[in-house]
Amino acid sequence: MSEQTESTMSQPHGVGSRLKARREQMGLAIEQVAAQLKLAKKQIEAIESDHYSSLPGNTFARGFVRNYAKLLGMDAAPLLADLEGLLPTERAQVALPSVREEVGVSLGSTLPRVSSSSRLPAVVAGVIGFGLVFGGVWWYLQQPVSPQLDTPPVEVVAPVDPVAEVASPVSSTASATASQVAVAVVPTPAAAAATVTPTVTPAATPTPATSGELRLVARGETWVQIFDADGRRVISEVIPAGGERFVSGRAPYRLKIGNAPQTRLYLRGKEVDLAPYTQVNVAAFELK
Amino acid sequence: MLGMLSGYFANDIAIDLGTANTLIYMQGKGIVLDEPSVVAIQQEGGPSGKKTILAVGAEAKKMLGRTPGSITAIRPMKDGVIADFTITEQMLKHFIKKVNPSRLFSSPPRIVICVPYGSTQVEKRAIRESALGAGARKVELIEEPMAAAIGAGLPVEEATGSMVVDIGGGTTEVGVISLGGVVYASSVRVGGDKFDEAIINYIRRNYGMLIGDTTAEDIKKRIGSAFPGAEVREMEVKGRNLAEGIPRSFTISSNEILEALTEPLNQIVSAVKQSLEQTPPELGADIAEKGMVLTGGGALLRDLDRLLMEETGLPVIVADDPLTCVVRGSGRALEKLDKGGVAIFIND
Secondary structure (H helix, E strand, O other): OOHHHHHHHOOOOOHHHHHHHHHHHHOOOHHHHHHHHOOOHHHHHHHHOOOHHHOOOHHHHHHHHHHHHHHOOOOHHHHHHHHOOOOOHHHHHHHOHHHHHHHHHHOOOOHHHHHHHHHHHHHHHHHHHHHHHHHHHHHHHHOOHHHHHHOOOOOOOOOOOHHHHHHHHHHHHHHHHHOOOOOOOOOOOHHHHHHHHHHHHHHHOOOOOOOOOEEEEEOOOEEEEEEOOOOOEEEEEEEOOOOEEEEOOOOOEEEEEOOHHHEEEEEOOEEEOOHHHEEOOEEEEEEO | OHHHHHHHHOOOEEEEEOOOEEEEEEOOOEEEEEEEOOEEEEEOOOOOOOEEEEEEOHHHHHHOOOOOOOEEEEOOEEOOEEOOHHHHHHHHHHHHHHHOOOOOOOOOOEEEEEEOOOOOHHHHHHHHHHHHHOOOOEEEEEEHHHHHHHHHOOOOOOOOOEEEEEEOOOOEEEEEEEOOEEEEEEEEOOOHHHHHHHHHHHHHHHHOEEOOHHHHHHHHHHHOEOOOOOOOOEEEEEEEEOOOOOEEEEEEEHHHHHHHHHHHHHHHHHHHHHHHHHOOHHHHHHHHHHOEEEEOHHHHOEOHHHHHHHHHOOOEEEOOOHHHHHHHHHHHHHHHHHHHOOOOOOOO
């Protein structure tokens, strides 16, 4: 093969014309070639004029060119390599999204690359998704804590130690009988309070580090949510057994206490009886 | 989310469990294994002793026909289906382990395996069970003509007929496919092995010489052809003379091999013709325009496409890389399997 033909070979736009030139050189008519390859005359013409879109598909175009080259005694490999650039990719992709890729693989392009690049977005999306989910959960958990932190202590309340619970049945029954009035928000009779507080104060004097209008003491684990008059969430969390919380905001408060029988609530140092508001352990009420 | 994760950590694979060769395609990696389906087994201490696997694959193939009494090199697949269940399972296990070494966090792979068209329930079940025994999480079966057509790049999902002829080691599968399904298919138990057998018989009959399987395969690959060509090639062959009982060498030509192969080739041609007869006319018209596509190792037999062209009068093309068409098609199907599932994440 001469230098000149080599250079024309490297041109991509000449697969059909190279075949045609070779055919004419061998003195074969299109009809003869068509009869040998069992193809229609128009199909041979389409190949020779590089109109591959009129052939049934890229797989067949490649196969026909290979057969044609073999018939003419040409080396099919360089022709097929040049053919790649001439094949109508779009048509095949639309009709055959999946198979088209595979054809590329069989021709020596690397599958690992194709596949890893298709996987990369999935991994990135997964990581972002995880980030969003965990970020959201973290933010949600942080949320109720912050208002409690930046509320300044409003008022020092004479604290009542949980030890005083021994006396509490007395006070709660007393208050229940004394004030059946539903609106009575601070129903604690002065007598009951008086009996409770004095016994306790000496023991509890060193503790009031934190303070607030409302004081919650949990004897058992309980869920508490309180909104103040501005609709601000003052607290919303699960207080572990033995925990104590001081919160403050602007009255009236809207409260929800998950485990009311196990929770003591004090408003400005006075105990609030939860029994009237409690339905199946949960107390939901408003407090002025 | 979990499905995506386990899919990410597992390496799903597609297997072409062929009579002659086993190929494995791994998602994201391409073809990772291509070895002969041969297992060499060593028998320890008498006929009731323990059997151990000595070699699998290419190494075992070298031993075929060259083993002493205590070792047997066998091909556990015959005519495209499992002939020896336990050995096939061991072979599969070996191959899967080779391509998919167990690691931390990796779950057992899902496996797509192709089976010959028209294999019986028993045969399908045997293949499924042996893959499960070899450590698959889930096994999907795909019919060979379908896998071959996908692998060859035929427009299987379009409303147009495509014909594929897959000539494997044990079977030849002819399939007409349209709209993602098999319209007509047939499977004849003729393939590369039958070609080898025909060559052995021919030489014994005409030369009084006995040659082995490996030699016959070598003759087929080097000078075998399916259609009389312009050039005649010759090859020197060594075998045992039946009359003298002594190894001798002789020369055989491509024309003789052509003659030897006539019978199995005729069976393939008649299977193709029969399929064309059974194909609905609309699809027949599509095939007349496009022709049929040859895949499988048999497609590499010189001028087989020429023979089919002359016999049917239709264009015949050989697929790109015909040996791997089936496994690539199965791999493609494996990825489709994912598209149906959780997998917006995995694909694209």
